[in-house]
Amino acid sequence: MTVCADCGKRLSWSQVREGGVCKDCFIARKKGGTTAEREDAAAERLAEIERILLTTETCPRGLDIIERLEVVTAECAFGMNVFKDLFAGIRDIVGGRSEAVQETLRESRRTALFELKKEANRIGANAVVAIDLDYVELSGAGNMVLLVASGTAVRIQPNEE
Structure with a gap:
């Protein structure tokens, strides 16, 4: 997985633009601005997306x-790539934990929750509840x-309490 050279956002190979950057940073480069300004803007976007996530319907x-x-x-x-599948299959037979599969699941959870926060931010929310x-x-092959x-x-x- 490739990351944007300016903002650090993860990109698939098809999302990479000239200079190894995402579409937003590519446009920002075309419009001008220093690297520091672009880095500050990217940091602000990421900070704005970081929201409160709760599994309960009510707030503390x-x-x-x-x-x-x-x-x-x-x-x-x-x-799961071929090697993860192979080692997971062996774990099915002999028992035990598959670190590769666990890491893939962990990374997918982080990605999905980040995308959820981005979606909430897009509509003006500052928290997501009942996740x-x-x-x-x-x-079928898993x-x-x-x-x-x-x-x-x-x-x-x-609140004022």
Whole structure:
């Protein structure tokens, strides 16, 4: 997996533009601006996306939900490569944990939750509550899995208590 040289966002090979950057950074380079300005803008975008994620419908004491916006979802399809499949198959026979498969699942969860936060940010939410993660096997061989993250995008604010 390739990352953007300017903002560090993960990119597939088809998303890489000239200079090893994402589409947004490519456009920013064309418009001008220094590397430091672009780095600051990318850091601001990432900080803005970082939101509160809760698996419960209510916020902890000290925070009030002031508006429920809509249900947001993020999907992440990922495959196990031949070697992961091979070693996972051996683990099925002899028992034990498959570190490679666990790492793939962990990375997919991080990606799906980040995409969920981006989707919530896009509609103006500052938190997502009632998050649910669902894993679905896409192929009978078990080498392609879909992770769907869903939740309710909300606006919260600290209360006076």
